[in-house]
Amino acid sequence: MEEKRYDKLGMRLWRGELENGLRVYVDVRPGYGKQFAFFATRYGGLDTRFQTQAGWQDTPAGVAHFLEHKLFDTKDGNALQIMAANGADPNAFTSFDITGYFFQCTQGFEENLRTLLGFVTEPYFTPESVAKEQGIIGQEIAMGDDEADTEVFYDLLGCLYAHHPIRTHIAGTQASIAQITPQTLYTCHGAFYNPANMVLTVVGDVDPERVMAIAREVVTAPGTGDPARDYGPAEPVQAVTHSSRRTMAVSAPLFQLGFKLPAPGKGPDRLRARLIGNLAGELLAGDSSPLYAQLYEAGLITRNFAYGYEDYPGCAFFALGGESRDPQAVEAKVLAECARLAAEGFDAARFQRIKKAAYGGMVGQLNSFEDTAVELAQADLNGIEYLTFPEVFRSITADEVREFIRAWFTEAQSALAVIGPGGGEG
Amino acid sequence: MNVTRETLAPGVALTAIQTDKFKSASLTVTFLTPLRRETASANALVPYVLRRGCRRWPTMGEVSVRLEELYGGAMEPLVGKIGETQSLGLVGSFLDDAYTLEGEAVLEQASELMAALLLEPVTEDGVFRREYVDGERENLVQNIRSQMNDKRSYALLRLTQEMCRGEAYGVDRLGDQDSAAALTPQSAWEAYEALLASAQVELYYCGSADPQRVRGALGTLVEGLRAKRRGAPEKLTCQVAPHAAQGGPREVVERMEVTQGKLTMGFRTGGASVWAETYPALxxxxxxxxxxxTSKLFLNVREKLSLCYYASSAVEAAKGILMVSSGVEFDKMAQAQEEILAQLEAVKAGGFTDADLTSARQAVVSRYRGTLDSRAQLEYYWLSAAVTGRDETPEALxxxxxxxxxxxxxxxxxGLELDTIYRLMGKEG
Structure with missing residues (x-):
C-alpha cells in the first residue's frame, strides 16, 4: 500500500488496490479506541436499467435497497447477529448512487471486517426470505409515505426532471417491490457487487497492511468492471415544471425550492463544480447572507431552513427548503436575490469569509469516522481525490462563483414544491 | 484524554476535556433548571432570543459574519430535557486552533462571542427587544405545532405526555403552545434573569487547549455570571415513580390522515434508574x-413476523421509564402488541441465551467506548452526569x-410494569 500525507488536515491515508480491482483506503488515527469500516458498491436507486453480458436489464424500482436488506442473510444465519455478537454495531444504507455496508466496533475488528467483506460478496436468497422482506420494506415505504419532508423533496425532483430516475423513490413502491424475486437479486448482485465496482474504507488505529491482507483473503471474486447504465433520454436543460402543491397531515406548509444544474463532469471537475455550487449556495442563502436575514426577520422561514448542492450521475441540483407560512413569498425573494447577486456581485471580503467558513465545515466533518469513511468511498467511486479539497478551495475565484450564479440560479432553472396542511390535521 | 471538573464561581462549574483527537473544539454554556409547566416555554424562548444578537453584534447577520470569521463556527441555541431537568444554553463549535489556515487562536474569540451573546443582549426599555421576542415566539409556537410532522417521534412525545400527565416529566422541553403564544418581552426577560440568578450553570470545553488556558478564556463570562448569581442554585430533582398506576394500562388513541399506524407503549421500570444499583442491568x-x-423485538416483531419496519425500545434512565415504539399497519396493531408483550414475558422467564446476553452487553459497552471518540456524545454524557449529580466516568460505567x-x-x-399505550391511527383505521 502507499501512504499519502495531507499535512494541512493532519491526516495519513493509505491506499491499495487488489488485483481484481477493489480499492482499499485506510485513514490511520492513532490513539482512538474505535474502528469504522465501510464497504460500498457503485449501485443505488438510480440504477434500474443496466447492461450485462446477457444484454440490457430492466429491473423494478427499489432493488438496490431491497438487496441491501437481503444481503445480511447468510447460509448460516444473519450477519447482523454475527457481527453484533462479536461486539460490532453494523448497518447499511442505499442512496441514489451507492449502497454501503458498515460497522463500528471497539474490539474484534479483524473478525468483524472478515464478516463484513464476506456477507456482502456472498449472496444467499430464498423465495421465503424475499417474501418476508416484502412485508418489512412495505412498512418502511408506508412510513416514508407519511414523511412530508421527504415527500416534498421528491415532489421537487419530479418538477425539475423529465425522465431521470432521480424522480423515483430509492426504496421503490409497494407495487414495484412486489415484482422482486431471488433471481432479480442475483442478477443485480452479479452485475454490481464485483470488486472492480467497489471500495473499502477503514478509519481507526489499525494496521493498513492487515486490512489489505484480509481484503485479499476474503474478496476473491473476479472484477468485471463498471456496468453500463441507462438514465433515460437527455434531460432538458431547464426545469420541466415550475411548481407542485398538495396536502398532508402537517402543521404548516413545507417547501423545497430547487435549481436544476448541469450534470456533473468526472473526477476533479466534479469536485470543483461541487465546491463552487456550495459556495454559491452559501452566498445566496447562508446564515450570513442578506437573504437569510430578510427571510428570517420577516418570519418567512424558521431555524429548520436548510439548503445544499447535490450531484449524481447525470444530474445535479441545488435545493433549499424548510417550513414557511408563505412559500411563494420565499420563492419571490430568493429569485430577486439571485438576480441581484448576478447583477451586482458580492464583495471580496465576504467571499473570503464564506470560503473560510465552508473550508472549516469540511475539515470539521472529518472528525466523524462515519462521514470520513463515506466521503472517501463516494469520492473514489466517482473518481475524486477527496482530501485535495483545501487546494481546490484555494483556487476557486469570486468571478467563477458569480458566473455560476448568473447562469444557473435563474427562474427558468427553478421549481417550487409545497406540501401544505389540510390532510386532516388534529 | 484529560478530564477536569471544577467550580469557577458559586453554581458555575467547568468540565474541561483536553484532547488532540478532534479537529473541532466545543465550548458550551448550559443552564440547568427544574422542568415546570409554568416556566418551560419562557425558558425555551431565551436561548433563541439571545442568539438573535448582542450589543456588539446586534443582528443575526452580524453574528453570522463573526462566526464565519471563526472558520464557520457555530453557536446554536440549546433547549433540552434530561429527566425532569430542562437544559438551556448555547452550544459552540469551532475549528481547533491546530487547523486554522494562519494558526490563529479561535478559543478566546469564541469565548468572547459567547459571553457577549449571553450577558449583553439587545434591550429596549430594560427588557429584550420586542422584534426579537415576537419573531422567536412565533417560531416557538410553530416548532411546537410541527412536532406532529414526524409521526414516529410525535407518537413517543404524546405517549410521554399521556403517561406522565401529572408529573414534571410530562412537560415537553419546549413547553406548551398556549404558554408559548402568551410570551412577552417582559416575561421572557424575567425568565432570563431567573436563569442567570439561580439555575445551575455548566460550562463545557473539549479541545486541544489546557484547562488553564480555558479558564483564562472564560474569565469574562464567569465574572459576568458571578455578578448575576443570587444565592445557591436551585436543586435539581426527579421523581421516579416505580410502579404503573392501578387499574391500567391506560389506552389512548389519536386519529390523523396517515397511511401507517404507530404503536407506543410506556413502562415503569420498578425503580431501576440512573441512580439505582441496577442502572447497568437496565x-x-x-x-x-x-x-x-439483534434484540428480541427486532428479531421477532420485525424479522420473524415481518409486521413492521421498526420495533424498538428506548430507556430514559434519568426518569425510570422505558418506551417501546413501532410502526405497523392498522389491522396488525393488536398482533404486534401481543408479540411485544410476549417477548417481554420471555425475557422475564429467562428465555435468552448466553450469546444473546453477551451481544447485548457488548452493544452497550461498545457504545460507551465509542463515546470517548465522539465529541458530541462525550458532551452529552458529561451534561447528563451533571444533571443527575454523578461523576462516574464512561470507563467506570x-x-x-x-x-x-x-x-x-x-x-x-x-420489575417492568406497563403503564400506558398510545396509538396513532388513520382516519378510517
Missing part, C-alpha cells in the same frame, strides 16, 4: 429487549456493565 436489558438490531449477569437482566425485566 441498559443491558434494554439492548437485549429492543435496543439493538463500562466496568460495571461488564459485570451484568443474566439474573440481573431478568430482575430488571420482572
Amino acid at each position: 441498559l443491558v436489558f434494554n439492548a437485549l429487549y429492543g435496543g439493538t438490531a 463500562i466496568a460495571r456493565l461488564e459485570q451484568v449477569t443474566a439474573q440481573d437482566v431478568v430482575a430488571v425485566a420482572r
Whole structure:
C-alpha cells in the first residue's frame, strides 16, 4: 500500500488496490479506541436499467435497497447477529448512487471486517426470505409515505426532471417491490457487487497492511468492471415544471425550492463544480447572507431552513427548503436575490469569509469516522481525490462563483414544491 | 484524554476535556433548571432570543459574519430535557486552533462571542427587544405545532405526555403552545434573569487547549455570571415513580390522515434508574429487549413476523421509564402488541441465551467506548452526569456493565410494569 500525507488536515491515508480491482483506503488515527469500516458498491436507486453480458436489464424500482436488506442473510444465519455478537454495531444504507455496508466496533475488528467483506460478496436468497422482506420494506415505504419532508423533496425532483430516475423513490413502491424475486437479486448482485465496482474504507488505529491482507483473503471474486447504465433520454436543460402543491397531515406548509444544474463532469471537475455550487449556495442563502436575514426577520422561514448542492450521475441540483407560512413569498425573494447577486456581485471580503467558513465545515466533518469513511468511498467511486479539497478551495475565484450564479440560479432553472396542511390535521 | 471538573464561581462549574483527537473544539454554556409547566416555554424562548444578537453584534447577520470569521463556527441555541431537568444554553463549535489556515487562536474569540451573546443582549426599555421576542415566539409556537410532522417521534412525545400527565416529566422541553403564544418581552426577560440568578450553570470545553488556558478564556463570562448569581442554585430533582398506576394500562388513541399506524407503549421500570444499583442491568436489558438490531423485538416483531419496519425500545434512565415504539399497519396493531408483550414475558422467564446476553452487553459497552471518540456524545454524557449529580466516568460505567449477569437482566425485566399505550391511527383505521 502507499501512504499519502495531507499535512494541512493532519491526516495519513493509505491506499491499495487488489488485483481484481477493489480499492482499499485506510485513514490511520492513532490513539482512538474505535474502528469504522465501510464497504460500498457503485449501485443505488438510480440504477434500474443496466447492461450485462446477457444484454440490457430492466429491473423494478427499489432493488438496490431491497438487496441491501437481503444481503445480511447468510447460509448460516444473519450477519447482523454475527457481527453484533462479536461486539460490532453494523448497518447499511442505499442512496441514489451507492449502497454501503458498515460497522463500528471497539474490539474484534479483524473478525468483524472478515464478516463484513464476506456477507456482502456472498449472496444467499430464498423465495421465503424475499417474501418476508416484502412485508418489512412495505412498512418502511408506508412510513416514508407519511414523511412530508421527504415527500416534498421528491415532489421537487419530479418538477425539475423529465425522465431521470432521480424522480423515483430509492426504496421503490409497494407495487414495484412486489415484482422482486431471488433471481432479480442475483442478477443485480452479479452485475454490481464485483470488486472492480467497489471500495473499502477503514478509519481507526489499525494496521493498513492487515486490512489489505484480509481484503485479499476474503474478496476473491473476479472484477468485471463498471456496468453500463441507462438514465433515460437527455434531460432538458431547464426545469420541466415550475411548481407542485398538495396536502398532508402537517402543521404548516413545507417547501423545497430547487435549481436544476448541469450534470456533473468526472473526477476533479466534479469536485470543483461541487465546491463552487456550495459556495454559491452559501452566498445566496447562508446564515450570513442578506437573504437569510430578510427571510428570517420577516418570519418567512424558521431555524429548520436548510439548503445544499447535490450531484449524481447525470444530474445535479441545488435545493433549499424548510417550513414557511408563505412559500411563494420565499420563492419571490430568493429569485430577486439571485438576480441581484448576478447583477451586482458580492464583495471580496465576504467571499473570503464564506470560503473560510465552508473550508472549516469540511475539515470539521472529518472528525466523524462515519462521514470520513463515506466521503472517501463516494469520492473514489466517482473518481475524486477527496482530501485535495483545501487546494481546490484555494483556487476557486469570486468571478467563477458569480458566473455560476448568473447562469444557473435563474427562474427558468427553478421549481417550487409545497406540501401544505389540510390532510386532516388534529 | 484529560478530564477536569471544577467550580469557577458559586453554581458555575467547568468540565474541561483536553484532547488532540478532534479537529473541532466545543465550548458550551448550559443552564440547568427544574422542568415546570409554568416556566418551560419562557425558558425555551431565551436561548433563541439571545442568539438573535448582542450589543456588539446586534443582528443575526452580524453574528453570522463573526462566526464565519471563526472558520464557520457555530453557536446554536440549546433547549433540552434530561429527566425532569430542562437544559438551556448555547452550544459552540469551532475549528481547533491546530487547523486554522494562519494558526490563529479561535478559543478566546469564541469565548468572547459567547459571553457577549449571553450577558449583553439587545434591550429596549430594560427588557429584550420586542422584534426579537415576537419573531422567536412565533417560531416557538410553530416548532411546537410541527412536532406532529414526524409521526414516529410525535407518537413517543404524546405517549410521554399521556403517561406522565401529572408529573414534571410530562412537560415537553419546549413547553406548551398556549404558554408559548402568551410570551412577552417582559416575561421572557424575567425568565432570563431567573436563569442567570439561580439555575445551575455548566460550562463545557473539549479541545486541544489546557484547562488553564480555558479558564483564562472564560474569565469574562464567569465574572459576568458571578455578578448575576443570587444565592445557591436551585436543586435539581426527579421523581421516579416505580410502579404503573392501578387499574391500567391506560389506552389512548389519536386519529390523523396517515397511511401507517404507530404503536407506543410506556413502562415503569420498578425503580431501576440512573441512580439505582441496577442502572447497568437496565441498559443491558434494554439492548437485549429492543435496543439493538439483534434484540428480541427486532428479531421477532420485525424479522420473524415481518409486521413492521421498526420495533424498538428506548430507556430514559434519568426518569425510570422505558418506551417501546413501532410502526405497523392498522389491522396488525393488536398482533404486534401481543408479540411485544410476549417477548417481554420471555425475557422475564429467562428465555435468552448466553450469546444473546453477551451481544447485548457488548452493544452497550461498545457504545460507551465509542463515546470517548465522539465529541458530541462525550458532551452529552458529561451534561447528563451533571444533571443527575454523578461523576462516574464512561470507563467506570463500562466496568460495571461488564459485570451484568443474566439474573440481573431478568430482575430488571420482572420489575417492568406497563403503564400506558398510545396509538396513532388513520382516519378510517
